[in-house]
Amino acid sequence: MGWREVDPRLVVRQLAQPLHAPAALAGWLHAVHRAPPAVDLVAVYRRRNAARVARLVARAPAGTVVHLWALDEPAEALAAHTVGTGPGDRPALLNRLAAAGDPARWLLACDDDVDLGQRALGRLCRLAERAELDVCQPAHLARSYASWPFNRQRLWPLVRRTRFVEQGPCLLLSPAGRRALVPLPEDLGMGWGLEAHFATAAGGRLQLGVVDAVGMRHRGPVAAGYGRDAADAHGRRALSSAGIDSYGALQVVLDRWVPWQRRPGWTGGGSAG
Numbered sequence: 001m002g003w004r005e006v007d008p009r010l011v012v013r014q015l016a017q018p019l020h021a022p023a024a025l026a027g028w029l030h031a032v033h034r035a036p037p038a039v040d041l042v043a044v045y046r047r048r049n050a051a052r053v054a055r056l057v058a059r060a061p062a063g064t065v066v067h068l069w070a071l072d073e074p075a076e077a078l079a080a081h082t083v084g085t086g087p088g089d090r091p092a093l094l095n096r097l098a099a100a101g102d103p104a105r106w107l108l109a110c111d112d113d114v115d116l117g118q119r120a121l122g123r124l125c126r127l128a129e130r131a132e133l134d135v136c137q138p139a140h141l142a143r144s145y146a147s148w149p150f151n152r153q154r155l156w157p158l159v160r161r162t163r164f165v166e167q168g169p170c171l172l173l174s175p176a177g178r179r180a181l182v183p184l185p186e187d188l189g190m191g192w193g194l195e196a197h198f199a200t201a202a203g204g205r206l207q208l209g210v211v212d213a214v215g216m217r218h219r220g221p222v223a224a225g226y227g228r229d230a231a232d233a234h235g236r237r238a239l240s241s242a243g244i245d246s247y248g249a250l251q252v253v254l255d256r257w258v259p260w261q262r263r264p265g266w267t268g269g270g271s272a273g
Contacts, residue, residue, distance in 0.1 A: 036061040036125035040101035043068050044093045045112035050075030052219075053112050057081065061122040065105070067097040090168070091184040091194070098182050107178045111169035113220040124172060124214045131159045131257055131264045134177030134206040135198045137170050138214040145218045150251040151210060157256040158213040161266055164250035165208045167194035169218045177206055185238075192231040193238025199250050200242050207266070 041064050045053045054077045057066050066081040074082045083100055084093075094109055101107065106125060110116075116124075116138065128136050139153035140146035151166055165171065173181060180202040184194060198208060235247075244250060257264035 034126065036122045037129050038102075038105040039064045039108050039121075039125055040098070040105045041066045041108045041110065041121075042094055042097035042101070043110045043112060044071060044088075044090060044097075045069070045075075045078070046071050047073045047075050049112035050078055052115065053110075054078060056110055056114075056116065056121070059116065059118055059121055060108075061125060064108075064121075065101060067100045069093045069097055089186070092186045095183040095186065098178070103178055103182075104175055105178075106175060107173040107182065109168075109171045109173075111218070113218060114169040115217045115219060116170070116214070120214050120216070124211055127159060127211050127213055128172055128174065128209075130267075131161075131209060131211075132174075132207055132267050133159070133161075133172075133209045133211075134174045135165045135181070136172050136209045136211055137165055138216040139210050139212045141215040141217050143217060144215075145221050148247070148251065153215045154212045156212075157258055158211070159257040159264060160210045160212060160253050161255040161257075161264070162208050162210055162250075163199050163252050163254065164195055164247070165198050165210065167192070167198075170216050176202075180206060187234075192235030195235075195247065195250060196238045196242035196244050199244070 039061060041057065041060050043053055043056065045068060047070065053068065054075070057064075057078070060066065067083050068078055068081045069088075070078070070082050070085040071087055072085075074085055084096060098107055098109075106128075108121065108125070120138065124136075124138055136159075137151070140151050141153055146152060147166060148164075150162075150164060154160065181198065185197055198206070239246065255264065255266050
């Protein structure tokens with residue numbers, strides 16, 4: 001995304017991004033500096049983006065189990081983790097990959113065109129566990145291609161508890177979230193509308209959130225490789241079936257975890273100190 005395409009407000013966000021550097025966060029994250037939870041990392045990739053996926057794999061927390069699917073020709077650097085090849089819709093392929101893992105582990109699903117920092121995945125998993133989130137994702141940085149302003153990184157909270165988590169480009173499920181949501185519905189094409197599934201599964205008792213302390217950069221325009229109109233139609237039908245008027249109806253902040261709290265208030269430990 002070039003600067004000429006960016007809203008001036010996003011330029012301000014980009015200039016303020018150093019506030020989210022690991023050094024600035026170190027004092028706030030002292031309570032989550034333990035090892036991240038056990039994770040299965042799954043991704044569907046195209047060979048042209050194999051180098052980016054290889055970086056994600058290399059940056060995953062120690063002990064992460066990786067299962068990948070190649071849409072075209074498998075990449076040599078990822079061969080040890082590539083368990084299948086061939087075309088398909090994202091939810092169906094992610095279901096295959098998730099089935100190869102352990103449902104007792106956290107499930108991290110990443111697209112092949114997303115970048116995260118050196119220690120971002122570990123920090124994401126630790127914060128999600130600390131915040132007792134079942135469905136979450138990193139926030140979009142200013143120069144990231146994002147579908148919704150709601151998912152852009154906020155500079156103040158560590159985590160926002162919400163009713164809306166987008167189905168990509170990076171999604172993290174707790175073991176409870178994984179049991180409730182996986183297998184993902186496969187009648188939604190590329191997955192638009194999964195947001196309604198996330199919000200209503202388990203009677204709406206899952207904890208959803210956006211982790212603002214971790215930023216991601218989505219490198220490609222949304223829906224660049226498939227039909228936007230068909231995907232949007234799937235999404236609208238999913239919302240209607242769930243009795244939800246619009247995506248905006250889900251895009252509400254229920255609570256925030258801010259730096260002076262050792263842990264979020266919704267976990268019963270929001271006092272300072």
